Amino acid sequence: GEDVEQSLFLSVREGDSSVINCTYTDSSSTYLYWYKQEPGAGLQLLTYIFSNMDMKQDQRLTVLLNKKDKHLSLRIADTQTGDSAIYFCAEREEGSQGNLIFGKGTKLSVKP
């Protein structure tokens, strides 16, 4: 079945870049998403990329997609303490009825 894998933890210093990685198994995935979850809160959509793209940039966020390797990454430039949260990668396969498949999340800790 479909599976989304992420590393569980990442620690960076304030001002550095953060790179969060994700691998997925479903080659028919059409959209791939990054969501952010702060403690005790719901999911905030950060960005998404369509499977026919290989890069998308949105202010401090850069998403890279390697469809051949089924690898997705999220780069956060100039990471701030307010970026500390859990980041979820999610995929949606073509034709699915809204079933987003999430990874377990990467906890990003930003040290001052």
Next chain:
Amino acid sequence: ETGVTQSPTHLIKTRGQQVTLRCSSQSGHNTVSWYQQALGQGPQFIFQYYREEENGRGNFPPRFSGLQFPNYSSELNVNALELDDSALYLCASSPQTSYTGETQYFGPGTRLLVL
């Protein structure tokens, strides 16, 4: 703020009881999906409703059921609660059925604890 609201924010129930969770979709969104997020895990898809009909279901037993109303608000009902049902329940709304790939916007969730 996504415009998606959920109630209640927290709930404590005992094993065997029934619970109803509520979600109000973002204005103009006619599709709602429900997810269960256990502690330390990513959300898992329960089901989706589009124009008041169930439009897809994940690997959850029939004691998880839902409703969507004409105003596109939604309910998740869970019967015969089990300890493993303790989780954060998230609803997400989107403008139309997800065949078009419309993005889902999540509410803040309801945290359910089953004792």
